[in-house]
Amino acid sequence: MNIKTNLTTDEVLTADTHLIQSFADLDLLKQNDARTVIVGAEGAMVRDSEGNELIDGIGGLWCVNVGHGRKEIIDAITDQLTQLDFYSTFYNFTHPAAAALAEKIAALAPGHLNSVYFSNSGSVANDSAVRILHHYNNRLGRPKKKKILSRIGAYHGSTHLAMAMTTPGYSEGWDTADSLVHHLKSPHYWREGDGMSEAEFCDTLIDDLKQTVERLGAENIAAFIAEPIQGAGGVVTAPDGYHARMAAVCADYDIKYIADEVVTAFGRLGHFFASQDVFGHTPDIITTAKGLTSGYQPLSATIVSDDIHEVISRPGGMFLHGMTYSGHPAAAAAGLANIALLEQEKIPEHVRTTGKLFEKTLKGLGDNEIVGEVRGSHFMMGLEFVKDKSSKLAFTPEDAIGLKLARATQKRGLIARPLGNILILSPTLIMSEAQIGKIGDILQESIEEVAASL
Template sequence: MTTAHSPLSAPATAPLDAATLWQQDKDHFIHPFTDFSVFHEKGCELITDAEGIYVQDVHGNRFIDGIAGLWCVNVGHGRAEIGQAMADQATRMAYFSTFNNLSNAPAAQLAAKLADLAPDHLNHVFYTCGGSTANDATIRLVHYYFNRLGKPTKKRILSRRNAYHGTTYLAASLTGIESNNWEFDTLDQLVTHLSEANMYRRPEGMSEEAYCDHLVNELTATIDEIGADQIAAFIAEPIMGAGGVLVAPRGYHARMQQVCRDHDILYIADEVVTGFGRLGHVFASGEVFATQPDIINLAKGLSSGYAPLGATLISDRLYEVLGTPQGKGGVLSTGFTYSGHPVSCAAALKNIEILEREDLCANVREVGPYLEQALASLAHHDTVGDVRGSHFMMCIENVADKATKALFPVEARVGDRVAHEAQKRGLIIRPVGHLNVISPPLIWTRDTVDTAVEILDQALAATSASLRQDGYL
């Protein structure tokens, strides 16, 4: 594979044996979301270096990172000051327990910083190791909250089809992407999935306002059917991520929250993807969607992927109950060995400092609409059914027929084809079935957008040609 880009500066380490690494990886590493129909033969491409908006594979080929690692490397790759902050903390004190009335400085400082950045009513932080564990821990805390209030029947969680909330056991049950849970067990007795808010595939002829009414009415009907006394919370991504970058109709989130309020149902915002700048604000819930969640869950952009870290932000109202002793000797008996890990918290503090110092949210607000417009120009391709999203969270939906919105058969692997053609030309994007996701580092410029969209234009043209050759068009 060759690209038009030169290699990154080589690190001062021994050269890597590409063949040995490839074999070791294939023989021993069970990758998340492994496609075993191709993995046993092809293995994986090894990314070894990264700098700014670029990543580089073991062979020295350089690519524009169009997915920010996995929605998360918001401040860009190779930030030496984050590495130094982690090193300084690791050499000073790498780890000590935060159980039993012990703590550490970075965890305390980060909690205070998050409370300062968050909406005014969210002043308390429960640390986890990532997004899945944040969502998992949140539901456990929600159930505990209602138990403490003497409402033990309030257990059911409302989620949405095509939502993504993680892959730990309970988080996977919250996740509404059907293919994610093929042959896996889920806790169906705890979770009810409502319709996703999919503007592209809403009922034919239905206006945006009527579609919003339709979705809100579904929530109300579901509450009436199950009973509000059985429902603990509704969890929603402000914009659905892995489920297709689905932007809800205007007013949807505020109206859904109000229905929840009216029925004593907690409103949980999963901002694992949208938090820390992807939509141009540190938090999207209030600034973009006019909501005041009872809980906001964070990960990914919290540390820009430099260290594993998740967090659940808890409202003052909930903390008043959670923070009340159960009785003599009673403890809040949940948490993780690595809750508030000092090295991860040090990375997050420096990451937030960079985000603020360079005003990357402003960059997203300026460059994001340009990215939206540039990607919209790709709609002329005969396989592009929809280009959607907001700011630095975008998606292309590939279809076999634009008029009917019919999909290609799974075996056509259309999303993989587009991603492969883009990568051959120097851009990494993410295939998700028939979709392609673009979620770049927040340091992309207009020039980067121009280069990326030019590559995508070529990739989509090449994909159409290959689909015709193989009889799919």
């Protein structure tokens, strides 16, 4: 069978009418000019079907940490496929690539997190964390200890359970496993601080956790799940000390702490894992995906503590959780090659400098009249736009401010992600100073253009 690959833009868009795209206005996508066809990529850049070179300001989707077109990863995948194309880490079978990657991840992970379960997405990694903890509590004779605490503004995935743990705004018109999940207050100080100091606001968040635990009963709560920085919920950073304090309260109540590092791991904040090195605590479970293979293959990992593994591996029970593609050889090979590049080229270390330059460049846009807040850290940034700075009055959905800005930046050569009134930037981690400066210039010009049109 011959598959035509040199399609014109119109041919791709015609074929694309059969594709259901994620998190999209499917009605709007019926218009051809609402879609962009990406056909090539190299380094920090992508190319569309019309020949336009664009800075990949979203890293594919928080993903391409080492940049596009890395031959080392492509060759590792190809070599693995010629040796062992597929075998699942199922029942009593394993293979060298999955075993080696699990060992490497355990070596990089903080503290006592030494056991790794592989799946194929961040959503499934978070589902797996919950299922594993439910099984853990069953084995300890605590069948009621099943509820999960999440937060307003969280994003933990799009499967039925992961979406329940995600901020309610993402599930409008959809059903989720709501009965299992309770949402704590948003940690967004700029929006929710109400005249308090940041320290006082942090105190209210800790009190909210304690009061919720007392109301629901610690004997009914399995875990608290939190992103080090909330990603698709708006790039929200919690107050200083928040994560370590939340972890301490959870430990006091025997509630496990799941750190969703699907976005933050593998260099985006300047370290392989952010929980301990950036935020000062070691969780009971870390979930990761995206940067694990830099998006070259679909792979995620649920990394669990020695305590949890000891219980679920006791005699007399089966681990009845599995995915066909768990530890896929090609995906594992991609992960190993990706980690090797991150280490050899000291990419996380470089991010501590270039990421801070990126953060400073974007925060310099805060003087614009419609920029309410610039937030985030390193190569994980968000700009929130407002009608009025003093009152923080938000634009309405009809204003479509994020979409207008994303179109303005793309016209100038930068892909940015619109999210309501927010524009998200999460580029590759190999950005040069010149590219960072260009992003700043494009954003400034785009903000001025859109502000003038309002």
